Amino acid sequence: MRLTILGGGGFRVPLVYHALLGDRGAGRITEVVLFDTDRSRLAAIGAVLRQQASVADHPLPPPVVTETTDLDEALRGADFIFSAIRVGGLEGRTIDERIALDLDVLGQETVGAGGIAYGLRTLPVAVRIAQRIAAVAPEAWTINFTNPAGMVTEAMIPILGDRVIGICDSPSGLGRRAALAVGVDPSTAFYDYAGLNHLGWLRGLRSGGVDRLPELLQSDDALSSFEEGRLFSPDWLRSIGSIPNEYLHYYYFARETLAAVQAVRQTRGTFLLEQQSAFYAETGKHPDQALELWQKTRAERESTYGVESREVADAGERDERDMEAGGYEQVALSLMRAIAHNERASLILNVRNRGVLHHLDDDAVIEIPCTVDANGALPVTVSQLTDHQAGLVCSVKAVERSTIDAATTGSRSAALKALAYHPLIDSVTVARSVLDACVERLPDLAYLRA
Template sequence: MKLTVLGGGGFRVPLVYQALTAGSPVTEVVLHDVSDPRLAAIRAVLAEMADAHPGAPEVRVATDLDEALADARFVFSAIRVDGLAGRTVDERVALAHGVLGQETTGPGGIAYGLRSVPVARRVARRVAAVAPSAWVINFTNPAGMITEAMQAVLGERVIGICDSPVGLVRRAAEALRATGELAVDYVGLNHLGWLRGLRVDGVDQLPRLLADDTALAGIEEVRLMGADWVRSIGALPNEYLYYYYNTREAVAAIRCAPCTRGEFLRGQQERFYAEVAADPTDALRRWNTVREERDSSYMAESREASGAGERAASDIAVGGYQQVALELMAALSGGPGRTMILNVRNGSSVPGLPPDAVVEVPCVVGAHGVTPLATAPLPGSMLGLLQQVKAVEQDTIEAAVTGSATLALRAFAQHPLVDSVTVAKELLASYRARQPALAAILR
């Protein structure tokens, strides 16, 4: 079975391949990327992994997109339009105007989406042409927005994934010391959702968890946002809700940090790729060293500002999005069915959101495909936030498809983390001035 990875020179691709070496139906991995040097470096890492795991999937590189996609059973879309250089601009422009500078949340996510949607839709059209039976598993951020844009071409054969909800559920279950069968009530959009219930052997144990100070202290999201606040909303929030609930603190912490997350990763990865290009021997050890530094520093400025402390060792060691992808792929390929939190077309799953909106909810996955489960109605405070952010996402998609600067402005202005239409106009002007790809899209 063929797996194609778009963005195959990306730093996290070895995580996927490492998971594949533990056993999967994949026999061939094809890497596609616009950067030959990055592809060469990642291929060197994968070669060492393959040497240590006889029977690991064959790896090859295809520089032509149609060749890479042809006959693929699964396509992992992990592209990053304009690379980390683009991300640093997304973050710095927002911070310069006094609002959150973050990759997927707030104005940075809008700017990233405006540049990424046209590329993602072109990819979707090529998948439809040369691999119409393939499942596309989208890693590309902003994941919900890009999944929705690709679904306009490929329908429900595009599924978005994220490891944030999985990590939240795991931390909650560990805090409860739960050993029975779990059923979760999770609902939201990508990077904007809540765990509202955690049933263990049929009994909802979330109220017990919320009442237990010691147990709550073991959950990173609670340490970020505070036990009193979590109790007041009656749910465990996704870690990215820190940016909505503690906006001033988040902006101040990022502005005071010596560099943004994008700048940190750009410097780190540029050194890695340059070192492996100069000497490809020992590429795997170098990659592991950089990966560990990357994982341990995730959301570091927010954890420091909130007093949340260092990341737990278990959070760093456990499988992330790559494990979600492999479990999804196995279930779709005829393996045991399972329930997973995924980014899928809403239909009627989340009352109050449009049917074509991509939402992040538990789904039943099997050889039949993916079926989102119905969710209970949300309180107005949660639903209102989801509706506002979803409207922003849909305006961003339409602006990117039509080239409408008017819709792009509306997206910036109506985002809950942008506090002024004047600031929205300034953001749009600054992004057009500093992101040539974005300026070329908007009229």
Template sequence: MKLTIVGGGGFRVPLVYGALLDKAERLGLDEVVLHDVDEARMARIAPVLQGLEEERGGRLPFRATTDLDDALEGADFVFCAMRVGNLEGRVADESVPLGHGVLGQETTGPGGICFALRTIPVMVELAQKIRERAPGAWLINFTNPAGMVTEAVQQVMGDRVVGICDSPSGLCRRVATAVGRDAGELWFDYFGLNHLGWLQEVRDGEQPLLDGLLRDEAALATFEEGRLFGGDWLRTLGMIPNEYLYYFYYAADTVNAIKQSPHSRGAFLLEQQAAFYAQNGQGPAEALAAWRKTRHDRERTYMAEARNAAGDCGEHDLDENAGYESEAMAVLEAIALNTRAVLILNTANRSALPFLDARAVVEVPAIVGRSGPVPVAIGEVPAHARALVETMKDVERTTIDAALSGSEELAIKALALHPLVPSVTTARELLAGYRARIPELKQTFGS
């Protein structure tokens, strides 16, 4: 089996490689190729991977290349995590809206629209190249905004594209722990879009468990979403939202918290990763230690602005054994070995959410085997959640159309329709601000 990692110089590639080391023999994996447009970044990541190899006593040869055709030729699986515009783009995604008193949020907010506008054309080109060089390959997409990107790329590759995110499974594991159970024993009724979903029930067979958890203040205080949203609001909803819904339910609070912060998360990551990548030339053990320290500092600031707004000054709960690399490996294993595992994924709706059409990409539980994900029917959902999902799906599709057509009119429409953007005038100002800061948008949408 050949696996290609596009974005092979990315900071989180060692997480993926570490997961591959544990599974390579079982999967029959004999070739791993890293591809990146930045050779220096791959040169920095390579000794980190070698350090993992030495530490684990395993062996999984890899090679790095800037030649995309070579990287993709004959691949069975392609993992992709790229950031078009680099972290400088993320800083703009977040900061331009803040200048207008609007929350940017680089995946679910207007910042996510800007991110998608420059990312989708590149991802569609990649999908076309995969179809030419590796027509039988599965693309497992980590690239954000994951739902939007997956839906755009499915226009080229159909159902052979699967989007992943570790937020839903992380929520489910934390809830399982809070009710004193193992997650593998339970069924989780989760539905929505990427970074816009809700856990509406937890079941042990026919026995519902969520209501008991929502009435238990002490149990809610043991996990991140319980502390973030608070018991009163969770009981009002009758569900537990994905952590990213904090940006919708508490948008003004988050903007105020960010304004009091010395720097945005994007700015923090830009400075932190610049320092890490500048340390080229280290040996494997030293490189691995530097990467781990940087990762720890990175993860503890995850969603810090939301936690600060909620008055939760604790650090992010870092699960060393789970993350997006575990989700990617679970999908790869389920398809390659036909395990029919149940995973929460970004995939074509079919009939999972009856109020959306069959091709809309949603984030729901799916049974995954050799033919890919088959989403589970969710049925009716609470009215306010349905309304927000429908609105955001329209925003997503308008953004996709704008990205692929280069239409300024559609880009403004997508921004104006977003619930966090207060007016059409603000939408126009946001696009103008993004265009001035981000070269890819200036080129696409004019000066």
């Protein structure tokens, strides 16, 4: 089978290839096509992948890697398409973050002002890509990891239907860590998880017919053994009766996180821009060391993830359990195998609601456990959202849909509504200032200048 990776020069692509190298099943991926608009980044990541293959302990030939800057060439003949593009690059992310912070609102890349700016840049490109997929590879399945993942997936569905599925590693990582904290095998547990991408809660952890979440919530020691338990504090988790996705720290501790981010020398985007620019430059000079350079850079990247939130919560350093491999690349691999070989799987994915959550319409893309087989992904029944959860989810869904409206129609009014509706932006005046600054400084938002 053939897998096309859009954003093939991206730093995390070797994680996907590593998962493919470990797949020994019949009908595995045998060809990987990397597509990117930047030839130098393609060359660097291509070198990393080939060095991964050269040291892999695998009895079967590794997937053949090719690179191209021609989108139609990349799509043609694909069985699966993995989308992980970053429109505007990390340079755009640093501008998103700085504009928001200068106006005293959070600028995280998928949450609040930064996430909306990122969506406004990305959605027009994602829609054009979906149109090319429909024209060139209509039978392919598209796995979307492009952020903001739920918003982008919802924008692609009118073109690709249910053959586009959004993925994220945060929910599965949370479920896995929570299961291990109470001694449950993560592969045997059912996670009652629901919400939107980067805005969901674990409300149940069932194993052997018993919900183990109440037991977990009552144990300070168990909660303190994993990252989300430390981030939110046992008392707060017991109060809300669930364990939030890590990104909800931006909502529950907005003032403290904003102060922490404003106090540091550089934003997360600036750190990653400097770090990855150095990686690509060094790999260009020393392509024979590409894998070693990538591994060193990745270790530093992972250890510093979410540092501001951990500082606010006094959660300490990330431990090995928090950083252990098995993230989005394993979700993607499991999804592909389930569809290609009709191997029934249970995964938390971004799909259409189809009436599962009563507060949202059928076409709203939500993040929820799904049953996957050759027919695709179907959401399963979970407990309904509480009033608090539903209120936040509905507010952010309105933000997502206003952003999609702005990106697909060019409406500046819709873009302003997206910013003003967001729970972390407390003033229409501030929302207007954010929008004005983003349109002025981000070339990809020129379509909103009229």
